[in-house]
Amino acid sequence: MAPWPNSRERLNRRYIAQESSGSKVDTNSKSRAAKNIVVTGIAQAWRFVTGFLLTVVTTRLLKPSDFGILAMVATTTALISLVKDLGISQAIIQRSTTSPSQLNSLFWVSILASAGFAVALGASAPLLASFFDEPRVELVTVAFALLVLISGPQAVPTAILNRDSHFNLLAVVDIVSATITFGIGVTWALLWQSYWALYASAAAGTIASAAGVWLSARYRPGLPHFDSSTMQMLRFGWHVSGFNLVNYLSRNADKILIGRFLGSDQLGLYDRAYRLLLFPIGQLNGPIGQVLVPLMSRIRSDATRYRSTYAEAVSLIMLTAQPGILCAVICAPQLLELLFGEQWMPAAPIFQWLGIAGLHQVMSSTTGWLFLSQGRGADLFRLGTYSAIMTVASFVIGLPWGAVGVAASYTIANYIALVPLIWIAAGRRGPVSCKDLINLAIPHVLATLGAAAVLETIRFTVAAITPLQMVALFGVSYLVYLCVILLFGTKRELLWRGLRMLRPKPS
Structure with a gap:
């Protein structure tokens, strides 16, 4: 194995070569982006399958209060996980080139920040246990600080x-x-x-x-400059880190309020429903955003290609x-009973x-790609602050009606206030306007309404839904949705282009 200095010198030469050549990324290759999405998507699909199976197995073996205890701790630990590197990851991804000295500086800043957050998390353990009136939270919090x-x-x-x-390497990991x-x-x-x-x-x-x-x-840290x-x-x-902070606080204030005022059982029910829903959304947006944000950062000067x-x-x-x-929403009672058992029906x-x-x-969460790829960190932080205020207010309003009231109030606030705010803020600057977002969404809104009408009609005509019928209903939902989407020429063109990019080229 080569000694440490030579390894670092090779790394430095590689980044110097990137600087001199402009570190060109294959910006004119959507097919390459599509293949990267497929590779990343395969890994995320495996993560989804294993995560979903783990959720089902542990939900059947453990009690709702067990998940409630982890949810109390996770509210703080996941927040720290989002901000512990101070947004340095996105800063590196957004830049086309970075020198070795810049990377070293950012690395050591991230190390100091992580150490500080770990100490703060460990020190907060008694306070969290006291806040939730749950002594078991203290030791679990300290354990997560090590992670x-x-x-x-x-x-x-x-x-x-x-x-x-x-x-490819990230997919293997x-x-x-x-x-x-x-x-x-x-186990x-x-x-x-x-x-x-x-x-x-x-x-x-x-x-x-x-x-x-x-x-x-291949990166090996050196002295900062x-x-x-x-x-x-x-x-x-x-x-970016500030946005992650306020966004996470607002999205998890519901768990804090439910855990504090309604107890671990109610929090366990809410947390399982929340995770079952958002886990697949994250598994889709994650791999695609991971590939597209670097690409969109390179092509933001080409408005047409950026929009498409x-x-x-x-x-x-x-x-x-x-x-x-x-x-899943329409058949929720049968789905939860099938997956988790009768105890999770509430x-x-x-x-x-x-x-x-x-x-x-599913769509609104992707607007973050626009802010990140355009370098609009300050705009993203302001949007996150306004959204957080509205979201937390909706949780407080719904709290007197229990966990169901919190979920209902949050959803109503989303459609009345948050969707217009997010889309207007995202479309104020850059190649993608608010009108573009509306035009992009309309066909999918109509497809969703069409599929909902068909599913509701079927559900009212069937006395009891068996597991096989549940699978068939999912198939019907996708079929009706696709049929409506194909009525729009722009969507037909998008789907056709996507199929052509994924089709292997003849040798």
Whole structure:
């Protein structure tokens, strides 16, 4: 093995060569982006399957209160996971080139930030246990603080792999870590039927992911050197991190309020419904955004290509996710009983309300790609602040009616206030306008309404839905949705172009 200095010198030469050549990314190849999405999507599909199976197995083996305890801790730990690198990952991905000294500076800043957040999380453990009036929360919080230290150093190498389109390597890391997470989680849930089984699976996945990223990346940290470009990247990262902070606080205030005022049982029901709904949305938006944000950052000066790239990706996401979410919402009582058992039936109305909000979030959540790829960190932070105020207010309004009331109030606020706010803010600047977003969404709105009408008609004519009929209903939802979408020429063209890009070229 080469000694450390030579390894670093080779890395430096590689980045110097990138600087001199402009570090050109294959910006004129949508087919390459499509293939990267497929590779990343395969890994995320495996993560979805293993995560979904882990959810089903652990939900059947553990009690709602076990999930409630983890949800109390996760509200804080997941927040820290979002902001612990101060947005440095997105700052690196958004830049076409970075020097070794800039990367080193950002790496050490991320290390110090992660260490500080880990200490803060550990110190907050007694306060969290006191706030939720649940002594078991204290030790679990300290345990998660250790995971913050382990995951912190991987921010910069992961960002480099993303920016340089090493999605094959990242896919392998995702598949391996997801498999280990599933294996450890199931094993410990069978042997140790407590909330510690959930922590064990999270710890195994974190360690496996960190090890995989460092083995895959060629980056080796050196001495930091701060310049004006580094400070600009840090400012952009701070704005992104600020958005993540306020966005996460608003999205998790519901769990904090329910846990504090309604107890761990109600929180467990709410958390399972919330995760069952949002997990597949994240698995779709994650891999596509991971590929598209670097690409869109390079082509933002070409308005036509930028718009078409975004429109194709969002149309694909909505076509993939919305029919499934719609069917799950309409058949929620039967679906939850089938997956989790009769004890989870009270979560059905919560799931239905959140699912109605999820239908628009499939698209609205992608507007973050516009802000990030255009370098609009400050705009993103302002939008996050306004959205957070509205979201938390909706939770407080719905709290007197229990967990179902929180979900209902949140969904109503989404359609009345949040959707217009997000779309107007995203379309104020840049190649994609608010009108473009509306035109993009209208065919999918009509397709959703058409599929909903057919599914409701079938549901009222069937006395009881069997598992086989449930599968058939999902198929009907996708079929009707697709038939309506194909009535629009722009959507037919998008789908045809997507199929042509994925079709292998003759040798």
